[in-house]
Amino acid sequence: MSSLLLSLWIKLFFVLTPFFALTMFLTLTEGYDAPERRKLALKVALVTAAVCLVLFFAGRQIFALFGITLDAFRIGAGVLLLLSGISLVHGRATAAAAGAAEGDVAVVPLAIPIIVGPATTGTLLVLGAEMVGLAQKAVGVLALLAAVACIGGVLLAGTYIQRALGIRGIAILSKLTGLILSALAAQMIMMGVQGFLGIS
Numbered sequence: 551m552s553s554l555l556l557s558l559w560i561k562l563f564f565v566l567t568p569f570f571a572l573t574m575f576l577t578l579t580e581g582y583d584a585p586e587r588r589k590l591a592l593k594v595a596l597v598t599a600a601v602c603l604v605l606f607f608a609g610r611q612i613f614a615l616f617g618i619t620l621d622a623f624r625i626g627a628g629v630l631l632l633l634s635g636i637s638l639v640h641g642r643a644t645a646a647a648a649g650a651a652e653g654d655v656a657v658v659p660l661a662i663p664i665i666v667g668p669a670t671t672g673t674l675l676v677l678g679a680e681m682v683g684l685a686q687k688a689v690g691v692l693a694l695l696a697a698v699a700c701i702g703g704v705l706l707a708g709t710y711i712q713r714a715l716g717i718r719g720i721a722i723l724s725k726l727t728g729l730i731l732s733a734l735a736a737q738m739i740m741m742g743v744q745g746f747l748g749i750s
Contacts, residue, residue, distance in 0.1 A: 551689055558677075558693035559700075564731060565631070565673050566598070566697055568704045569724040570638055571665045575705050576712055576720075578655045588706060590656055595702030597661040602694055605671055609679035620679050624742030627672025632735035634669035638728030641721065665701065669731075676738070 575594070579587050613623060666674075674694075681690045704711070711720065743749075 551685065554686075555689050555693050555696075558690060559696045561734060562677075562694055562697035563700050564727055565670050565734070566665050566701050567634070567638065567667075567670075567724070567727055567731070568701050569720050569727055571660070571701060572704050572708050572711065573717070573720055573724060574664050575660060576708055578660065584709070587708065590660075591702055591705035591708070593656040594660045594665070594705060595698055597657050598665050598701065599695060599698040601661060601666050602670075602674055602698060603691065605666070605674040606678040606690060606694060609675040609677070612675060613679060619746075620676065621742045621745035623672065623679075624676050624738050624745065627669070627676050628735045628738035628742060630669040630672050630735075631738060632732055634667065635728040635731030635735055638731065639725050640728075641725070669735075673738070 575591070579590060582590065612618075613620060677690060681687050715723070
């Protein structure tokens with residue numbers, strides 16, 4: 551179970567696109583002082599955790615409601631995740647959300663759709679539907695909360711990370727995240743295709 555927890559935690563951490571989220575967080579809080587940034591980072595982490603947990607437990611019900619098979623959704627979510635990874639690699643991720651943001655930015659656009667976007671939503675729905683036993687669900691929840699806590703930690707340490715790496719360094723990490731997401735997406739799509747075709 552410990553290896554499953556570690557694997558899920560790493561996967562979910564990258565699915566939540568931490569370094570792109572950090573870039574957007576720093577952009578949206580440019581005029582904030584340190585206490586305001588810390589307060590916003592904690593609020594973003596709490597909102598993200600709540601949204602992710604709802605999606606994690608809602609997968610099977612949503613699939614049953616719309617008559618969608620898990621394998622079909624794996625393929626669809628994998629394609630979205632692949633597109634998300636490609637946009638991160640090319641630096642075309644939705645920076646427009648920053649320009650449209652007004653007022654409290656913790657829920658929109660930071661938590662949704664920057665951290666929990668369509669690709670993340672699909673991945674969480676699939677992951678929640680795949681894990682059926684109580685023990686597996688518990689491991690999934692722990693891994694998810696740990697990943698969100700790490701995202702919160704990245705945002706809280708955003709100013710120090712920016713000083714250490716610079717904007718260019720964070721951008722490079724964001725591109726590496728895109729590569730990892732693309733690999734995860736390819737694996738998800740292949741699993742969906744194999745299941746759809748009945749290939750073991």
